[in-house]
Amino acid sequence: MQATEAVGGALPAPAPERGFGTLDSDSFTKIILTELGNQDPLEPNDTGALLDQLSTIRSIESDTSLNKTLSSLVDRSEFTGAASLIGQRIATTDDPLNPRLVTSITQSSDGIQVGLDDGALVDLRSVGTILGADGSSGGSAS
Template identity: 35%
Template sequence: MDVNAVSSASASSSAATTASKKATLDYDTFLTLLVQQMKNQDPTEPMDATEQIAQLATFSQVEQTIQTNKNLENLLQSSTLNQAGSMIGRTIVSADGTITGVVEEVKVYSDGLVAVLEDGKKVLVGAGVTIR
C-alpha cells in the first residue's frame, strides 16, 4: 500500500472541499448578476438572445462543475477510509525510524491520517512512513 497515496487523497479531498465552496460562491454570484442584468436591461434594447443563451450555458457548466467536485470529494473520502482501514493490524515505522509498532486504530482528519499503535504511540501517516 502506498502511504503517499493516502496523504495525497486526504490533501485532494481538502482541496476539493475548498474548490467546491469557492465554486458555490461563484455560482451564486453568477446567478445574482444574471438576474440583475435581466431586471435592469433597457426595454428598448433587450439583451441579444445569443448572448443570453451563452450566459445560460455558462450557468449550466458552473452547476455541473460543482456537482462533479462534490462527487469527486465523496470518492476521495471513501478511498481514504478504505486505505485507513487496511492499515489496522499492520506494522508501521515512522518517517524518522524512531517509532515502530502495530497499528491498533487509524484516525482520519481533514488534513491527514494518524495511526495509533498498540502501545498508545501515534504516527502521522505521510511521506517516508513504512507500512508492512
C-alpha cells in the same frame, strides 16, 4: 478535504467569492429576465451572450458538484485503505527503524491519522513501510 502541495504542506484556503462569482443559476436567470423586461423594444440587447453566460454558469455548477462528489469518494477510499493497516506493523518516514503496531485509524479535518500501540498518532502520509503483522516486510508505502 484540504488541498496539499506536492511536498506535503497545506495550501492556503481560497479567498471567499464576491460579486458575480457568488451568483447561482436562479439569481442569474432573474437578472436576465429583469434585463429583458427593461430593455428598449426598438433596440433589443443581444440575449445570445446572456444565454451563453447562463450555460457557462450551469456548466461550472455541474463541475463543482462533480468535484465535491469525487473528493468525497477519494476521502472514503483513502480511509478504507488505511483501515487495512489495523493489526499491521508500520514504520514511519521519521522513525524507519522503529516499527509499531497500528491499533486504530481516525479521520479529522487534518486528514487520516494512524493510531499506534504506543499511543502515538501519526499522519497516514508519514507511513514509510508497511510490515506484516509478524514484522516481515510487506513493502514500502511510497
